[in-house]
Amino acid sequence: MELVCPAGNIPSLKAAVDNGADAVYIGFRNETNARHFAGLNFDNKQIGQCLAYARSHATKVYVAINTYPQAGNFAKWQRAVDQAAEYGVDALILADIGVMDYAAEKWPELRLHLSVQASATSHEAVRFYAEQFGVKRAVIPRVLSVKQVAALVDNSPIPIEVFGFGSLCVMVEGRCYLSSYVTGQGPNTFGACSPASFVRWSETDSKLETRLNGVLIDRVNKDEHAGYPTICKGRFIVNGETSYAIEQPTSLNTLPILPELLAIGVAAVKVEGRQRSPAYVAKVTRVMRAAIDAAMNDPEHFVPDPVWLEELTSVSEGVQTTLGAYQRDWQ
Amino acid sequence: MKIAPSPVPLRLSLGPIQYHWSKEKMLGFYRAIESTPVDIVYLGETVCSKRRSFRHKDWIDVAERLRGAGKEVILSTLALVEANSELGYIRRICNNETFTIEANDMSAVQMLAGKTTFIGGASLNIYNSRTLNKLVGMGMSRWIMPVELSKSALAGFQKKMLVGIETEVFAWGRMPLAYSARCYTARAHNVSKDDCANCCINDPDGLQLSTREDEKFLVINGIQTQSAKVHSLIVEACDPAPGIDILRISPQSENTELVITMFDQARTGAATAIEATQELACLSPAELCDGYWHGEAGMASLSTNCG
16 A cells, blocks of 8 residues: 655655655646645756655655646646656646546556546546546545445556545535635635635634634634634534534544555555645654554554554644544544 | 528526425425426436435426426436445436436446437536537537636637537526535534434525624535525626526525526516516525626625615
8 A cells, every 4th residue: 555645845755755655746836736825836847856856765756737727728737747747757646637638648658646636436437537548546535434435446447545644625625616615716726725815813802713705714712723714624603503514623544444444455545735844744654654564564453553643633633633534423 | 681690599497406305395396397487407316315305206207297398308416426326326317218417427427428418517527628528529518617617717618619519507596615425414413424314304495504703604405515695697697698508597495486587587688687686686595696707706796786
């Protein structure tokens, strides 16, 4: 089972490689990828540096070009595909049918992975991309229970990659317009959820409020920690009660079910967080490497080390973790 | 003297019911639709496979009746597919030989591609012409533009639109904004999805979610999250932007026939945009918005304010 880790800059890439990632995924410094944040990602020259470092340590490099070009700006995505292909990266992670069609036609030898942003949740959907564009692996949205992942792996014509750790999208990736509803910019079209330019933090006498384009997402006491105003992690009123109506600030953590993921034949486990620090990447990669190795060596007696769990929780949203949709009763 | 070709009239469609209604309510609803001026009706459960007020036979019965009343009838498939049993049902719908299918997920596209013509639903990610034309090559004859795309995006598509391909635009209703494994209606009742007891049947227009400033923000509809505001493109019924063939009206629990009537009056010139907007504001369960159409935040209102 391959460990796929995130990198938003060169120190993070080195941290992932040095701590045991089998593959690192990166993106270009523009809206062609789903972590389009200021100061993050790689220009053309840096991609070359990444590849050189990763290659010297036998680590693969995947490039995410996983947003949706619109009429009139398709050329930018084509250019991203061409540049990555010319560098000879190990795979492209794509979401858009048009971009896949272009890549498959222009670079038939280049390995393509299906991004989670393509929202393929069934083996028939995965089969579509495998048959039409020769996609070699699919990353699936965080919506299936372990049993459903197993059924998908069994029936899929290509290997399946799942999310193993990181910030939790509770909505099906690639089909969430919450951010664009509030700000006009969302993951599909702009490559970012709840863009920072729309975020406002303000203080009242006793409270701290977080807003996204004016919409109140959360309000906490001044001595509490206020999370980033991602819409799905805010507190709202439903039926007269105020609560985290969608989800609490939390991160996905699959350490407790690693042997199950191995047993059902999951090909790769992905860590979320290209926007996070090199220290995060180093810590999570190290823990996941140790955990996967332990689970592979002796799956029957695998018990997550409490130190690993503590380390992962310390870098989690809201300092808590969940198994998310893998666990049926979370749904 | 050149005679201008008579323009193809703008058609109106009724989208699938997004909410969970009782069998009696659905039967009554579609009986009333038979005599409305809507041209196309989309039928089927697109949100949650646990909603079973209608069995397959009930859908087919209603489909036949509506077709008998002169409507073009389309069968719509589930947007979020998770279980093999759901794939089985989608396959059954796709194998029917009478009605065209609206594919709302790539699973359905995979079952239909190259075999028969189909319609690409609003939850397919069609953001550019290369994607659109690739799907057209597989048999897609009509597409519903993703709701987050704008009028100028549509103009961009027009430049490379193949002849005969129909474009449908979501013109009335609360917009589907997201889908999830988790059921938020069940969560609001402190139970898990497996123990939901179909509680969403009590919210025929969804469950209101407000901010702590009592701003009506979103609507919870089981595993789907919708806009609280009602998206209205009535202005496009009066004076359609180039490229719009069909305007879609999404069913609401009350007054849907009246909404259809207003859109019909707007398209025939019997009502002006201002009159129709004022009338619709009264018929709407919530404030109107049209930001996406103008390239802004979806919740913004640019031409829906009637002063």
